[in-house]
Amino acid sequence: DNPCFLQFMGVRYLISSWKPAGYEIVKNKGEYQLYKNNLAAPLMYTTNQVMGEKEYQNLKFPSNQTALLSRAVVSLEEEVQTEIQEMEKCKITLPEEWTENLVIEKTEDGYEITVKKETQVKARLLGKGQKGELLALQFHVENLQPTKDMYIRLLNQTNRLSDATYEYANHNTVFRYMVTLEEENQVTMQLGPGHYKIRQLQAFCGKLEELKDEKLYQNVFEAEEGGPTGDVVRGSILANQDGYLITSIPYDENFTLKIDGEETRIQKVNTAFLGAKIKKGEHQIELSYEAPGKRAGLGISLMGILLVGIGKVEKKRREVTE
Numbered sequence: 001d002n003p004c005f006l007q008f009m010g011v012r013y014l015i016s017s018w019k020p021a022g023y024e025i026v027k028n029k030g031e032y033q034l035y036k037n038n039l040a041a042p043l044m045y046t047t048n049q050v051m052g053e054k055e056y057q058n059l060k061f062p063s064n065q066t067a068l069l070s071r072a073v074v075s076l077e078e079e080v081q082t083e084i085q086e087m088e089k090c091k092i093t094l095p096e097e098w099t100e101n102l103v104i105e106k107t108e109d110g111y112e113i114t115v116k117k118e119t120q121v122k123a124r125l126l127g128k129g130q131k132g133e134l135l136a137l138q139f140h141v142e143n144l145q146p147t148k149d150m151y152i153r154l155l156n157q158t159n160r161l162s163d164a165t166y167e168y169a170n171h172n173t174v175f176r177y178m179v180t181l182e183e184e185n186q187v188t189m190q191l192g193p194g195h196y197k198i199r200q201l202q203a204f205c206g207k208l209e210e211l212k213d214e215k216l217y218q219n220v221f222e223a224e225e226g227g228p229t230g231d232v233v234r235g236s237i238l239a240n241q242d243g244y245l246i247t248s249i250p251y252d253e254n255f256t257l258k259i260d261g262e263e264t265r266i267q268k269v270n271t272a273f274l275g276a277k278i279k280k281g282e283h284q285i286e287l288s289y290e291a292p293g294k295r296a297g298l299g300i301s302l303m304g305i306l307l308v309g310i311g312k313v314e315k316k317r318r319e320v321t322e
Contacts, residue, residue, distance in 0.1 A: 021208040044221035048243035052076040062136035070213035087206035090128035110199035153190035
């Protein structure tokens, strides 16, 4: 339910019991509603609004999420400084409590918390955080019972620090959240059982419509009538100027991209997705995928069928001879 992720991945429709930032209600059906985001990122588009991968890797949270709402990240030969809209810092506080099930004590740089069973608290945002806005929150966690899991849930997002003795312990000591505020100047936190400290709380507020840039998706891919066929997608796209073809398809070297019938070198964009450079003009696009080992597998299968066939023929020949 991270609104930046939903926008970035092109999730146009949602069924939800609450309204995420960027979405409008389409239909109400009792407890749940159907929401639509008309401006969610398309599957494939062209753009020249880019930033270099090195510059992007230097961004801190939450800018490393919000930057993807206005820029595509590509590998540039020459890095240039890019201006992006930043979220505004705000202050967040937890209530100090001493009850049978919950103790929250203020410390020099955060809070020490003891929870017997999962408990809900309201964290206050001082002077910021309107309903429907984005809240980005980050803090460091120290588990004072390291042989037990602990977690903290913010609305529908859960961060968990696993038992330190696990063979595959996650060592997730920095919790991060990006959520839509459902209430004015406060947010609901579910504190999981355990004894732990949270430190260096950093909160940021902002409006999704101010952070995203609709001009990022300059030209949208139009698929052939009937849509994808097997492992191939074909269609057309217009590029108003030299730029990049960006997709939300995870990068894999087994893809083949043809632009106007010519195979084009694919590259990794937005750090993990498939893309390529593209020239100004209208182009025909063909994107196909061949699973690794497919040809070898087919060859082995055919050889196996052939050997079975030979075996049956030989068996029949022996039976006739006898």
